[in-house]
Amino acid sequence: MPISSRWHFAIPPISLPSYLFTSSTHPLPDKPAFIDAAKPSNLLTHSDFRLYSQRLAAGLIKNGLQPGDRVLLFSSNNLFFPVIIMGIVIAGGIFTGANPGFVERELAYQLSDCDAKFLLCGEESLEVGIKAAGKAGLGRENIFVFGDFGKESYEEKDGMKGIRSWWELLESEEVGRKFQWKEDFDPKETVCCLNYSSGTTGLPKGVMITHYNYVANSMQYRHLHELHPETPERNKKAKWLCFLPLYHAMGQTIFGAVAPKRGIPVYIMKKFDFRNMLEAVQKYKITSLNMVPPIVVMLVKSPLTKQYDLSSVIDMNSGAAPLSGEVIDAAEKLWQNGDVKLTQGWGMTEATCSLLGCDTRHDPIPNSVGELNANCHAKIVDPETLEELNQGERGEIWVQAPNIMKGYWKKPSATQETLIDSPSGVWLRTGDIAYVDSQNNFFIVDRMKELIKVKGNQVAPAELEALLLEHPEIADAAVIGVMIEEGEVPRAYIVKSGGSGNRLNAEEVMEWVEKRTSRFKWLKGGVEFIETIHKNPSGKILRKLLRDKAKEEISKNNVKARL
Helix, strand or coil: CCEECCCCCCCCCCCHHHHHHCCCCCCCCCCEEEEECCCCCCEEEHHHHHHHHHHHHHHHHHCCCCCCCEEEEECCCCCCHHHHHHHHHHCCCEEEEECCCCCHHHHHHHHHHHCCCEEEEEHHHHHHHHHHHHHHCCCHHHEEEECCCCCCCCCCCCCCCCCEEHHHHCCCHHHHHHCCCCCCCCCCCCEEEEEEECCCCCCCEEEEEEHHHHHHHHHHHHHHHCCCCCHHHHHHHCCEEECCCCCCHHHHHHHHHHHHHHCCCEEECCCCCHHHHHHHHHHHCCCEEEECHHHHHHHHHCHHHHHCCCCCCCEEEECCCCCCHHHHHHHHCCCCCCCCEEEECEECHHHCCEEEECCCCCCCCCCCCEEECCCCEEEEECCCCCCECCCCCCEEEEEECCCCCCEECCCHHHHHHHEEEECCEEEEEEEEEEEECCCCCEEEEEECCCCEEECCEEECHHHHHHHHCCCCCEEEEEEEEEEECCEEEEEEEEEECCHHHCCCCHHHHHHHHHCCCCHHHCCCCCEEECCCCCECCCCCECHHHHHHHHHHHHHHCCCCCCC
C-alpha cells in the first residue's frame, strides 16, 4: 500500500503571480521583502517587488516576448534576482537560470537546448555569456547586462557593441502599475520555470515546472513550518539570509516564493562566503539558517563560528543530501540552551523543490529526512523487479504529488523513463534508495542514480567521462563520487591509450577538465590510472567495483572518507 501524507489541503488553480501578489492592484505592505546584505540601504519592499516585476514584464513584451518564450538569467545572486524571475513569469514567459560558474560550452548548451529568446547576464559573467550566445546563435540585441541599481551604458565598452543594460527593459512606473498579468491558461499545464537537472544520461535536462507545481510546493513547504505553535510570534521577528544560489530550485522556492508569501524579509548575499555569512547573521539578527550539508559541516568545524554571536538563530534546515547524526548533534550543540534544532528535508528539481520535511512541533528524528509533505503519496519499490516493498525494506522512492514536474523539456523518452504511468496515476521515479519506519519517517541510504552532488550541484559522471574521452591520450574513463571531509567530489579512473609509452599524468588530466568545466565539476577526488574499466555485458560501467576500490585507496592514504 502506498504511504500517504498525514495532511491534505486544497491547492488553488491559480498562477504563481496571483498566489504571491493576489492581483496586480491588491494592496501590499511597504515592509522590506528583499535586502542587499552588503548594502542594506538597497532594498525592495513587497510593493516594489511587484511593481518592478510588472515593469519588466511590460518591457519584455514590448521587446517581442511571446507566451511560452524562454528567458535565461546567467548571474550570481542579486537584489533584483526575484524580480527577474517574476517579471518573466508575469509576462507569460518561462524563466530558466544557469550556474554563474558555467564555462562557454555549458552555457551555450543550455541556451540552445531551451532556445532562449533573451539572455540576461551578470556583469561578472558577461564575457562567457557573449561568447556562449554567439555559439548558440542568439543575437546581441537580445543580450542584456544584469547589474545593480544604475542604468550604465555598455555600448561604448570594448566588445560590448549592441549589448544593453537590463534597466532598458523596464517600462515606466505608470505603465507598470497598469500592467495586468493574464490568467487565461491552465496552471496545471502552463510551464513557468525550466530548472535544469543532470539526470543520469549525462547532458542536463530542462525540468518543466508549472504554475500549479510552484504554488503547491510553496504551500507545502510553508505548511510544515507553520505547524509550530509559536509561528505567529516567530514571524514578527523572522529574518532569513539567502546565500544559496537563486538559479537553483531550492533557493528559488524558499527565498523567492515562500519568504515573500509569509512576509519574511530576506537578506540576499551575492555569493556564499562563510565569514560574510556569519557576519550577516550577527549583524542582522538572522533567525533561520537554510543550508546544504557542506555549509553545516563548515559551521561545525570552522574556528570562525565561535567568533560570532549567532544567538538570534532559532532554527536550522538542511537539504540537498542527508547529514550524519554526528554532524547534526555537533551543529545543535553550538547553541548552549539546546533549543535550536536542525531539521532535514529532501526533494529534487523534478519535484519543484521539496517532497519531505519535518513536523516543526516535534524534535526531528535522528538521521531521518522527514515525512511526506501535504498531498503527497509514496511507495518503496524494488528497482529491479518494480514490485512494491513492505515498510522497513530498502528500495527506490516513487512519489505522486501536485508538485511533480510536467516532464523534461523536449525529452519525451527521458520523461517516460522517469514519470511512470500506472492505473493508480503517474509516479515519479526518484532514483534514491530509502526505507520508511513504522511512523512513516524516511531514511535515505543510497542513490541509485549515478549523479554526484558537489555542494548541492549535480555532476553527471557521463558528462565528465565524455569530456575525458576527448583527450587524445585517454582510451577509457570512469568517474565516481567519493566522500572527503569537504563533501562529495568527482574522482576519475583513466585507461591510457598507446600503452606504456604514454606519459600522461594526473595533473594533466585535472587541467584538461578544469579548462573545460565549472569548478564544482573538477576532479577534486583525484585521478587514478588503471589497466581496464570493468563493464557489464550491456556496456555499463560497474561503478560499485570502482567505489570499493576508491574506498580502499582513500583509506590507505589516511583521508577521512565515506562512500
